[in-house]
Amino acid sequence: MRKLLFVGMVSLLSFANCAVADSLGLSDSVKGSEARSQIKAAAMTSDILYYGSADPANAAMITALDLFMTDLFLKIDDSKYYKKTDVDKCVKDVQVIGLLVLDPSQTVATSENCTGLKANGEII
Incomplete structure (x- = not known):
C-alpha cells in the first residue's frame, strides 16, 4: 500500500504542471519578468x-521613449514561463535588427521571433 501511495504521489507531482518544473529551474525556461528585462x-x-552616435543631444530622451514603446509592444506575462531559446531569438533580433535596420520598439512589434513568444502550457 505504501509503494502504491508513493508511486501515485510521485506521478501526480511530476505530471501536475509545467510551472513546477519551470519554477524549480528543471526546464529550459525563463520567467516572463526575466525575459522582459x-x-x-x-x-x-x-x-x-x-x-548616441546619430543624435547625441537627444539620445537620452529618444532612448527613454523607445524603451517605453518596447515595453508596450512586448506581449509577455511576467508570471508565466517562456522557452529560453525563443527569448534568446527575440533578444538577438533586437540587438541586430534593432540596431541596424529598425529601432528596437519597431523590431519587437514586427519581428516574428518577438511577436510569436508563447508561454509554456500546462501539462494537465
Whole structure:
C-alpha cells in the first residue's frame, strides 16, 4: 500500500504542471519578468549605440521613449514561463535588427521571433 501511495504521489507531482518544473529551474525556461528585462536590456543597448552616435543631444530622451514603446509592444506575462531559446531569438533580433535596420520598439512589434513568444502550457 505504501509503494502504491508513493508511486501515485510521485506521478501526480511530476505530471501536475509545467510551472513546477519551470519554477524549480528543471526546464529550459525563463520567467516572463526575466525575459522582459533581457529584451529591454538589449533594446537599451541598441538605442544607446544608435542614437548616441546619430543624435547625441537627444539620445537620452529618444532612448527613454523607445524603451517605453518596447515595453508596450512586448506581449509577455511576467508570471508565466517562456522557452529560453525563443527569448534568446527575440533578444538577438533586437540587438541586430534593432540596431541596424529598425529601432528596437519597431523590431519587437514586427519581428516574428518577438511577436510569436508563447508561454509554456500546462501539462494537465
